[in-house]
Amino acid sequence: MKKQQVLSLSIASAALLASLGGLKLIDNHLDGTATATPTPSEETTTTSSTDALSTPPTDTPSSPSVEDSETSQRLSFGEDVLIEKEEIGEPNTNFREAKLRGVEAMSQENYSAAVEAFEEAIKLYPNAPETLIYLNNARIGERESHTLAIAVPIRDNAEDVAKEMLRGIAHKQNEVNSEGGINGKPLRILIADDDSDEEVAKQVAQALVNSPTVLGVVGHFTSDTSLAASDIYQSQGLVMISPTSTSVALSTKGDYIFRSLTTDGFNAAALVNYMLNELDLKNAAIFFNSDSDYSTKLVEVFKERLFIQDGKVIDEFDLFSEDFDANESVQKSIEQGAEVLILFHNTGVLPKGLEVIKANESRLPILSGDSGYKPEMLELHEYTQDIIVVTVPWVLAGSEDTPFVKSARELWEADVSWRTAMTYDAAQALVTALRGGGSREEIQAALSDPNFSVEGVSDVVKFQENTGDRDGSPLLVTVGTFPNTSEKYRFVPAKSSN
Numbered sequence: 001m002k003k004q005q006v007l008s009l010s011i012a013s014a015a016l017l018a019s020l021g022g023l024k025l026i027d028n029h030l031d032g033t034a035t036a037t038p039t040p041s042e043e044t045t046t047t048s049s050t051d052a053l054s055t056p057p058t059d060t061p062s063s064p065s066v067e068d069s070e071t072s073q074r075l076s077f078g079e080d081v082l083i084e085k086e087e088i089g090e091p092n093t094n095f096r097e098a099k100l101r102g103v104e105a106m107s108q109e110n111y112s113a114a115v116e117a118f119e120e121a122i123k124l125y126p127n128a129p130e131t132l133i134y135l136n137n138a139r140i141g142e143r144e145s146h147t148l149a150i151a152v153p154i155r156d157n158a159e160d161v162a163k164e165m166l167r168g169i170a171h172k173q174n175e176v177n178s179e180g181g182i183n184g185k186p187l188r189i190l191i192a193d194d195d196s197d198e199e200v201a202k203q204v205a206q207a208l209v210n211s212p213t214v215l216g217v218v219g220h221f222t223s224d225t226s227l228a229a230s231d232i233y234q235s236q237g238l239v240m241i242s243p244t245s246t247s248v249a250l251s252t253k254g255d256y257i258f259r260s261l262t263t264d265g266f267n268a269a270a271l272v273n274y275m276l277n278e279l280d281l282k283n284a285a286i287f288f289n290s291d292s293d294y295s296t297k298l299v300e301v302f303k304e305r306l307f308i309q310d311g312k313v314i315d316e317f318d319l320f321s322e323d324f325d326a327n328e329s330v331q332k333s334i335e336q337g338a339e340v341l342i343l344f345h346n347t348g349v350l351p352k353g354l355e356v357i358k359a360n361e362s363r364l365p366i367l368s369g370d371s372g373y374k375p376e377m378l379e380l381h382e383y384t385q386d387i388i389v390v391t392v393p394w395v396l397a398g399s400e401d402t403p404f405v406k407s408a409r410e411l412w413e414a415d416v417s418w419r420t421a422m423t424y425d426a427a428q429a430l431v432t433a434l435r436g437g438g439s440r441e442e443i444q445a446a447l448s449d450p451n452f453s454v455e456g457v458s459d460v461v462k463f464q465e466n467t468g469d470r471d472g473s474p475l476l477v478t479v480g481t482f483p484n485t486s487e488k489y490r491f492v493p494a495k496s497s498n
Helices: 011-019 066-074 093-107 111-124 129-140 159-178 198-209 223-236 248-252 264-278 293-308 326-335 347-360 375-379 403-412 418-435 440-448
Strands: 146-152 187-193 214-218 240-242 257-259 283-288 312-318 340-344 366-368 388-392 475-481 489-493
Touching: 066 198, 093 111, 093 129, 111 129, 129 159, 129 187, 146 159, 146 198, 146 418, 159 187, 159 214, 159 403, 159 418, 187 198, 198 214, 198 223, 214 418, 214 440, 223 240, 223 248, 223 257, 223 293, 240 418, 248 293, 257 418, 264 293, 264 366, 264 388, 264 475, 283 293, 283 326, 293 312, 293 340, 312 326, 326 347, 340 347, 347 366, 347 375, 375 489, 403 418, 418 440
Parallel strands: 146 187, 146 214, 214 240, 240 257, 283 312, 283 340, 340 366, 366 388
Antiparallel strands: 388 475, 475 489
């Protein structure tokens, strides 16, 4: 299937540039003819990447502006490689060659050749979620299907996070299509890269809204990108379920906005309770990123909960500051009487967060939000083991015998993270809603129904009325040893006196 290209050129200019190898004309979604878009001086409407076999709707949504033509290069059903390296560790040359053959075949709409190549790639390296999604899309070929999109960060050095999320939706797509689809129709997945950038997230959201066959969106990753994109989804009626965004600000964005994990309100309460009751400590120093809505909102709700219970914030340190010094800040915290370090970093300032952990030298306990759940924490086990406590919605330890983990291990030949689990739950909710009706409005109505529920990875997925937040409680984990595995250190449930 081919993507709609958004071109701000006259027909003559487009043809000229195409002859130079810079552009190609793509079949127009609305009338089936090859066209180019008007010049920038004209009022322009186009359509974004969409399912080529879908029937055009009676009322076609307006299209993104021509200035956002690069957005189409961020969307792929399988005709483009978005993740340059899916392998963990050393590159697998044979896998990459097979994957590239599949992508080339998809771009030419040669689905049988694409299936053959992608199947070969998966045999060579099973733990490749982008490739598995492309394989299942190729198997659908020109058949009628349901389409969901997933928005992940790829180009901002966040490919590991993107792969974690893609494993969740790829797992669900593989299950659905193996079982005959949704009401007889297979599930097609569109991958979108938002670059972990708020402006790009808006462009991606607009492109997805403008693709009539996209019935729902799983994403975005960060709270900041989810908040930026949510206004577009809400105002134009496309459901978004974020599996990873925890900011309380998302709760008031509207009735098309959902999430498959608990909010920072619950997470902050869990951390405060652990600090005051499990650690029996009251004085905290907070490290945060003033440039992140996720970080600042988490600080806000944490302080509210802490002050209510007579806790105290000794000092606050901005990781975003150019002159931030981890060693000086940690030492100052200790000298001022801090008993606990609160680390509310986000991905953008992760290196500075790691500096804080090392500067602490295991002297004080550290409490962190879900952004603390990173492989870097395991690599720094000498500073984090039984020292850092992180809030997460799910943890592998203790879940090894569940159907989800068993099937995930069989599929990927590897273990999965909470981001994979929560993405699976988000996709599970959308698929369940789709079974009751195939329009955007019907999906929203199903998810908003107070009686809606579906079995998730570890418990029922059910959304709160008026907020779209998931019901439930977060888990607290720390870095610990994990016997009888190839990995010596993993996140394990934090010790509790209960």
